[in-house]
Amino acid sequence: MNKTFAFIVQLILLLIICKLGYYLADLLHLPIPGNVIGMILLFILLQTKVLKVEWIELTSGFLVKHLAFFFIPISISLMTMGWLFIDFGLPLALTLGVSLIFGFIVAAWTVQKLSHRGEVNQHDSAHHNL
Amino acid sequence: MTVLITIYSILITILAYFIGRKIYAKHPSPFTTPVFFSTVTIILILLISGLDFDDYSQGKDIITYFLGPATVALAVPLYKNRKIIVKYAIPAISGMIFGLMVTLIIAFTIAKALSLPQFILQGLAVKSITVPIAVEITELYGGNANISAAFVILTGVLGTMIAPKMMDKLNITMPFARGIAYGTIAHGLGTAQAAQESEFTGAVAGAAMAIAGILISCFFPLINHFL
Known part of the structure; x- marks a missing residue:
């Protein structure tokens, strides 16, 4: 499978799980942020073998490796x-x-x-x- | 014009980050940690280009949008290392709980002794957990999300600057212990630093950051009580 295509599909999957996390947090009035619910959700999906780790490994590995990057714009806000x-x-x-x-x-x-x-x-x- | 500035903002951020990584790999020092280096570089570039933070904020929103899926993605290292984390669950959870308690108690004690205002105490309560979770918790409890984000970032940047050499000096060499400390106290930036030490340390830190985020989310009503 084309790597770029796989990357985008996996990213969309992560975005959907994230949105689902926010939806559940809102629906159930949980005191936990939606993205954390999303993380727990993905863990459960992996543990119950609904999702195989290979299906999201490429994009999640990339995002985790470059996690620091996504914090840079927030730290730029220190200038204000x-x-x-x-x-x-x-x-x-x-x-x-x-x-x-x-x-x-x-x-x-x-x-x-x-x-x-x-x-x-x-x-x-x-x-x-x- | 706005579109061009947005593209420009994103490009300089990517460029600064990759140059920062390269420099850090060659000359590791507190002042070349990628986020510190990139932040200083980008602020300088913005000032030289005659742009302010408002101009940059559209690019910022696009990049930070992906913090959501990036946080979700942490489930993967958590899952891959579940066996070792379960095996060492008691030392790991004890380290995380003691570490978080100590850092929060010391922060509150000093802040109260120096009579820092209430909005700073609220920000300090979430300083050790990852930005997306910290911001959400602060908004949930009616605090100032910008202040929280600033403290989280400062903690992360300071952590990656101070912690590696400090742990070497104190003979904390076990990758598992270092990973837990990085993830628990210095969240995503600590995790990025841990990943530079070894993939395993990074994975442990990622898991610790996730669990620390969950712990603080669950116990925040209690922590809030002490503010």
Whole structure:
């Protein structure tokens, strides 16, 4: 199958699941965003073998790989928030920086200490690569 | 004219991103992380071209439209790594819950001690989760979505700038542990950084980001209570 065609079909499939997620969140008044419902929906479809992972692998792999790209325009919006940094720059930097550093250390340390070291190593991970 | 500016906006974004990736691959440093590099470059290009954020916003809307399907696509790494995630579910979930609790408690404590205003506290509550989820939660609870997005991005950019070297120094070498921390604390930007370390780390981070998003979505009424 033509790769570009497959990419577009898979993208449309992801868009439909996403829309369905928003629809369900709205219909059931869920306190969870529609795109997360869409993600859970896709996981269920994969787990129940309704969808094969090969059917959406190409586009989803591309989107996940370049996820950072989709955040760039949002970070450009920081250019309109000069006032925020002028008014609260230093306290904000302190709050975000310190909380981030400790969050990282606690999350990573907890996982590393609780899993038996070396069990989840490169050998094991080789079977689970994308 | 508007159409041309929109195309121009999208093109400079794509170009800045790919150049950023290339530079980061050759010279990894906090200041060459693709999003930081691209953001600074694009803002400069816009200023030099005599354009402002309003001109850029149409291009922005088109690119960010795809954050929806991109978030849905995270189900794929989640599915592919479900066995290893289930096997290490207890360490992973503990790390995520402790990590999120610590980062939120510290952020709220400092923000309150420095008497930062309420709208900043609301933004801080969602700072660790991915933008599309953070924006939705904020809108659901009547906060300022722009502020939330700004904090999420700042956290992500700071995370990718500080975390890799910091974890090396602290001897956190296990790819699974690094992936969980990247995804939990620095969401999509952390996941992108993790994917640069190894595909496996990236997949774990993607799963952690998704689960962190779900955790914060579910517990937000409780978190909101403390604001």
